[in-house]
Amino acid sequence: MSEEEIHQWLVDCFGSEQGEKAWHNFENLPFDIREHIKERCGIGGLPTPGEVHAMMQAFSTGGLNNPLEMRVTLEDGPINKKLAQSIAIQRSTSDGGTVNAEVADCARRALSQANLWLDTSCNLNPAPGTPDILSRSDWIEGTIDSWVKFANPVAKSVCEAFTSVISARFGDSQDTEVDGIYDGIMPIP
Numbered sequence: 001m002s003e004e005e006i007h008q009w010l011v012d013c014f015g016s017e018q019g020e021k022a023w024h025n026f027e028n029l030p031f032d033i034r035e036h037i038k039e040r041c042g043i044g045g046l047p048t049p050g051e052v053h054a055m056m057q058a059f060s061t062g063g064l065n066n067p068l069e070m071r072v073t074l075e076d077g078p079i080n081k082k083l084a085q086s087i088a089i090q091r092s093t094s095d096g097g098t099v100n101a102e103v104a105d106c107a108r109r110a111l112s113q114a115n116l117w118l119d120t121s122c123n124l125n126p127a128p129g130t131p132d133i134l135s136r137s138d139w140i141e142g143t144i145d146s147w148v149k150f151a152n153p154v155a156k157s158v159c160e161a162f163t164s165v166i167s168a169r170f171g172d173s174q175d176t177e178v179d180g181i182y183d184g185i186m187p188i189p
Contacts, residue, residue: 001041003034012049054090061086078155079148085140092136104133 006026011019026034047055059065062083063073073080108131115126134142 001038001046003038006038006041006046009046009049013052058083058086058090077148077152078159079152081144081148084148085144088140088144089137092140097136099133099135099138107131107133 007019007023010022010026013019014022026037029037062080063069064080064083073082111131118124119126
């Protein structure tokens with residue numbers, strides 16, 4: 001990927017002012033690092049500006065705007081429920097799929113036929129009550145707490161493993177700052 005393409009991508013993602021700042025930071029990187037970044041961008045490509053905006057919006061919604069919000073979010077557990085919910089809803093509604101009365105009636109008829117078939121074919125009783133036909137976002141809203149509860153132990157173990165690897169690599173160093181090309185908060189254009 002050429003430097004011109006990277007420059008345009010930064011402007012498209014972060015707007016003219018912040019994109020130019022990011023480009024200036026990129027230009028000031030050592031030659032070897034710039035070449036490595038250009039090579040890596042050419043191999044896997046870069047996310048589209050829309051994907052970058054969606055990620056920035058998800059982080060904003062997920063309580064990752066500033067250090068205080070991050071600390072509060074981390075105290076809630078190893079899974080950021082707000083972030084997971086925001087990303088899931090964005091992805092689930094991106095194709096415009098909705099549930100209208102016609103779709104709901106069709107689904108109820110199919111469930112009724114399946115229950116009749118199961119009733120005659122095996123010893124399973126039909127599910128009690130009236131089935132709820134949910135949109136994708138309704139399903140996410142209704143099940144996110146269960147998914148978080150289910151995945152929390154795994155997420156906690158992964159966090160602990162990652163922390164131990166970082167501690168082993170960097171030790172108990174008090175120098176917690178990381179140098180990079182980040183240039184402060186970049187608003188979504």
